[in-house]
Amino acid sequence: MRLEKRSQSSGLALLLAPVGAVLFTLLVSALLVWWAGADVAQTYGLLLRGGFGSVFALSETFTRAIPLMLTGLAAAVAFRARLFNIGAEGQLYVGALAAVAVGGLHGGTGFDLPAPLLFGLMLLAAALAGALLLLGPALLKARLGVDEVVTTLLLNFIVLLLVSLMLDGPMKDPTAMGWPQSVALMGELELSKLVAQTRVHSGLLIAAALAVAVWVLMKYTVLGFDIRAVGANARAAAFAGVPVTRTVVLVAMLSGALAGLAGAIEVAGRTSYLTLDMSPGYGYSGIVIAMLAGLHPLGVVAASVFVAGVLVGADSMSRAIGVPTYIADVIVAASLISVLVATLLTQYRVRWK
């Protein structure tokens, strides 16, 4: 078999591609469910209900979607400029660390500042921490051609060790019975709940607003043009006068800042203190979400809700029947692969010999 480039992608194909991708994903996952000995229809029904079927389910899904939205945006922005930031996980943790450092109840008090000012300062610190963490790899890439996939990935492990150091040392909560967790955030800095008796918090509004802001930036500004041009063809961008190095550095700051904010908002909205297991890989899932969204900032919102819904729904489903929650990972992974293949097939046709 071989691939031949299509001269033109038909509108129908562009429409059918995502539908086909979803159907294929459901089919592949159904095989696994059937193999596990469960009723496929019942499993999917429970999964859907668990993720989207009630106010509680939806609130859990949106709660889970908030950090995914931000790390998804971080990946989407960076990947658009061909800066492959695999380090959102680390940037999320340094963001959370910075948030606690600024807004935590150190020694029982905290900084003596008005709450709104301190809240702004906390977000700024988190964004800055994430941005600075990605600045090094970006400069190494722009100046020396060092592969940012390697540097950002490895930084994740260094950051986790740093967090571990802080949680067992200077930022350790003395009242936590020896558990490695940070001091709690000042109560005034915690994000309000959007719906009473649920965990979904106003970080959702911040994340959604940031998605719109990133979309506007990409579409309507000179910097947005620079980012898209550098990502699509850096040589042509440089020829046209785009400051390529500066653009890569700015994209890195933006991407790192978004991931850092994910950490701060997670602390301020959900956990109120930092632990080493705060993120179940939100930074890495952000990459999947960005790819699912076709790197579109508004698509990231939808993709993160989808992925969060599948994860939450699978938790609830596996409690009801014996299908392991790993099915959620399979569904997310299969959907990513089938979306990528479907996109490919809108551009190429397969010829069988």
Place this chain on the structure above:
Amino acid sequence: MSDPVLQLQHISKRFGTLLANDDISLTLGAGEVLALLGENGAGKSTLVSILFGHYIADAGSITVFGQPLPRGDPKAALAAGIGMVHQHFTLADNLSVLDNVILGSEPLWQLFTRRSAARARLQAVAQRFGLGVDPEALVGRLSVGERQRVEILKALYRGARILILDEPTAVLTPQESEALFAVLGQMVAQGLSIIFISHKLGEVLRVSQRIAVLRAGRLVAQAQAADTSQAQLALWMVGHAVEAPQRRPAQAVGSPVCVLDNVSTAPARERLLHASLSLHAGEIVAIAGVSGNGQVALAELLCGTRAASAGRVQLLGRPLPPHPAQLVPLGVARIPEDRHAVGLVGDLPVWENAVSERLRSPAFSRWGWVRRAAARAYAERIMRAFDVRGGGPLVPARALSGGNMQKLILGRALTRPKHSAPDSPSPGGAANPGVPCLIVAHQPTWGLDIGAVAYVQAQLIAARDAGAAVLLISDDLDEVLTLGDRVAVIHAGRLGPARPAADWQREAIGLAMAGITGIPDAAQEAHT
């Protein structure tokens, strides 16, 4: 004609809505050179790709030496005796000539290659066809002409009886082309058959016995070379009469616009060594040379994407700014060599590509926000004025044909935004404020069809007549001699003196392109 060695019967191939080959039937005789002539996009490449098994035809059949050729199988094509020499060589630079030739023709599971036997056979083939080359030489050290010989040897070594040459002279000096034609003559004399793909009319008439002309996927004419003429071939190729651009010398040569004084660039893939040149308003200076001899360095230097490591470059009496964003507002119009890789960002829409060079000017952005309406209007003005067709301002630039891409780049370079007078403090060189002071055109007509070539050349001449200084860098000697008011030759990074075009003999240029020059030192810039 003797028995046909190759027969193509009713070959058709469709890509989406594009009919790339429409019911093409051709025969090739033993000992015959058949030229396949046609503009870019006429279907030549598709046809030979089908022949060589890279594509599968939608309809039609191929017979080689009386046997049907299996479809879509390059190995079968090789086994049937079809050899292909691509325009872009497929050689490994880090291997010797011999290793390159036997690469792929040896069984995979064999502990030792039979090098001595292979060497003897290679030398026999080389001798038979007059293709002298040292089997142990490293391919990376060979000249372009020698590498092409290795490619041909590789095909012959594998027993090719039918050789397909895709634009073989595009990378050669005139002398190297002559040497190639002599080799082709020997091969034909020994009974091999050749398909020679080209869009150069003179060359086709010179080298082939029979000419088949493709246009828009169809075989429009076949003729014996002896019975036809360049004008007739051009008419078939384009479908209508084309006026060859006439030499029109510069009328009023003005003051120097851009002066290079003993300029060198840092060693890279290509470099410039002690180049001196002055470009005057109202004249075209054409740089001839085999590609890879420093043209890229010269063009990038003047386009603001490469810095000089020594010497001075001055634009209108001031040092040339080292960045495109500063060059363009001064009135430097730039046409890069590679429109796909450098000229345009293919994934972005046409309108964004149209303003990309000037996006930072106040005409198109304010406080970092793009003034989309102004940008769109400017793009549409360019598309109208330069006749850019192919889907409007919103389609991605990659969807345009090569000719339309070049028109877009040309339009972008030559069109100044309407209310951008303040962005350049009246360049002293150009009399007309709407005209760029300097045009750097690197291979501006490469790969374009005849109509687009004529259009681009006419635009350059018009800009010159309006007072622009034009630097034309081209591999195409005909273009250099047609357009250049003064001509200089570049070889191995050294730029020769720019002398009036009338003072050059074609042969002298060819020799200079090969580095053989009667002038003792290229640094003796004769220009005043």
